[in-house]
Amino acid sequence: MTVRTGRDVLGIPGPTTIPDEVLGAMHRPAIQIYTGELVDITTSLLDDLRHIFRTDGRTYIYPSNGHGAWEAALTNVLSRGDRILVLESGRFAHNWGEMARMLGVEIETFGGTWRDAVDPAAVEARLKADTEGRIQAILVVQIDTASGVVNDIPAIRAAIDSAGHNALFLVDTIASLACMPYEMDAWKVDVTVSAAQKGLMTPPGLGFVAANKKALAAHETADLRTLYWDWTAREGELHYQKYCGTPPEHLLFGLRAALDILLKEGLEGAWTRHRLLAGATHSAVARWAEGGVLEFNITDPRARSASITTVLVGGGHDAPAIQDYCLEKCNVTLGGGIGDLKGKALRIAHMGYSNAPAVLGMLASVDMALKALKIPHGAGATQAAVDFLAENVPA
Numbered sequence: 171m172t173v174r175t176g177r178d179v180l181g182i183p184g185p186t187t188i189p190d191e192v193l194g195a196m197h198r199p200a201i202q203i204y205t206g207e208l209v210d211i212t213t214s215l216l217d218d219l220r221h222i223f224r225t226d227g228r229t230y231i232y233p234s235n236g237h238g239a240w241e242a243a244l245t246n247v248l249s250r251g252d253r254i255l256v257l258e259s260g261r262f263a264h265n266w267g268e269m270a271r272m273l274g275v276e277i278e279t280f281g282g283t284w285r286d287a288v289d290p291a292a293v294e295a296r297l298k299a300d301t302e303g304r305i306q307a308i309l310v311v312q313i314d315t316a317s318g319v320v321n322d323i324p325a326i327r328a329a330i331d332s333a334g335h336n337a338l339f340l341v342d343t344i345a346s347l348a349c350m351p352y353e354m355d356a357w358k359v360d361v362t363v364s365a366a367q368k369g370l371m372t373p374p375g376l377g378f379v380a381a382n383k384k385a386l387a388a389h390e391t392a393d394l395r396t397l398y399w400d401w402t403a404r405e406g407e408l409h410y411q412k413y414c415g416t417p418p419e420h421l422l423f424g425l426r427a428a429l430d431i432l433l434k435e436g437l438e439g440a441w442t443r444h445r446l447l448a449g450a451t452h453s454a455v456a457r458w459a460e461g462g463v464l465e466f467n468i469t470d471p472r473a474r475s476a477s478i479t480t481v482l483v484g485g486g487h488d489a490p491a492i493q494d495y496c497l498e499k500c501n502v503t504l505g506g507g508i509g510d511l512k513g514k515a516l517r518i519a520h521m522g523y524s525n526a527p528a529v530l531g532m533l534a535s536v537d538m539a540l541k542a543l544k545i546p547h548g549a550g551a552t553q554a555a556v557d558f559l560a561e562n563v564p565a
């Protein structure tokens with residue numbers, strides 16, 4: 171017996187639900203890549219990305235996923251033998267750092283349990299101890315999609331400043347761009363990395379990087395540069411040089427439609443929507459937690475992210491069984507724990523093209539699963555989510 175026929179509800183932290191307008195925009199014949207419409211689309215996308223990153227710096231679009239954008243960021247500003255500080259808070263900064271290590275960069279991993287945000291005071295102390303200025307760059311993720319934490323990027327910037335340190339500041343916004351405030355220039359971030367398939371509602375396959383003046387200056391002497399990722403090569407006269415080859419034109423059509431949706435809502439509107447949907451989710455999880463089995467992975471409520479909530483499932487109960495029930499019975503796809511949390515957590519994404527009925531439906535389906543699987547949980551979680559929204563979304 172199931173109640174699953176109907177629209178798919180996708181609650182994983184990427185790829186996220188793709189709007190019909192975006193799918194429709196891609197359903198067209200290929201066009202030529204040298205002049206005309208596609209060149210105009212590229213120009214408009216690079217400009218709109220500046221607006222979304224909140225920077226006057228340069229933006230680059232790569233036919234790649236987020237890992238490609240990571241490599242683009244590293245190779246454009248670093249050299250073999252450089253030392254970097256990787257600020258851990260889950261899985262993603264770690265993996266970005268490992269990529270740097272393979273490129274020949276010395277990495278120092280700093281801080282990080284899976285249950286807390288990066289501590290800016292500790293970062294400040296570590297940087298103050300670097301009296302010779304050996305650390306060339308600092309890597310951090312704004313929202314870590316494994317732990318569900320949000321790091322305080324302006325506070326980390328302030329820590330770097332009060333240590334008087336000159337390292338480049340590189341931030342991964344793959345799971346946070348368009349989901350919460352991000353101010354590249356105001357926060358003096360030198361390189362920002364993002365990707366298409368999370369808050370930006372576009373199919374996977376596009377990576378984005380933004381660079382400020384300080385990053386472009388570092389680029390001049392970086393020796394990890396390769397032609398494919400190289401910013402200078404991508405500033406060439408010819409349109410295809412912007413992509414180091416054939417532009418991924420259908421993904422660009424899709425991205426154009428997605429950014430039109432986003433800009434129509436307004437960035438601030440999208441940030442607010444995510445904050446509300448996260449609040450609804452957190453209200454539900456707090457109720458479930460009263461049963462003593464489920465709990466928030468992130469202990470400090472202020473460090474719980476706007477786009478993804480990681481819920482630990484304890485007491486020997488089977489977290490994947492909750493996912494299976496939601497998918498098989500309700501057609502709701504939820505994320506599971508990854509890394510150290512494999513088999514022990516649920517990840518509920520409230521990210522991208524998502525609204526109250528989608529999130530309330532997801533939460534209600536988890537409620538059903540907990541009941542059907544006889545996993546102890548506090549009652550009234552769906553109602554708590556509804557109450558939160560009704561209180562915060564006035565008539």
Ligand SMILES: *Cc1c(COP(=O)(O)O)cnc(C)c1O
Pocket residue numbers: 183184235236237238262311313314315342343344345365374
């Ligand atoms: C999804 C994600 C990535 C990886 O992006 P891919 O497109 O899968 O390569 C990196 N960082 C964060 C924070 C992410 O959420």
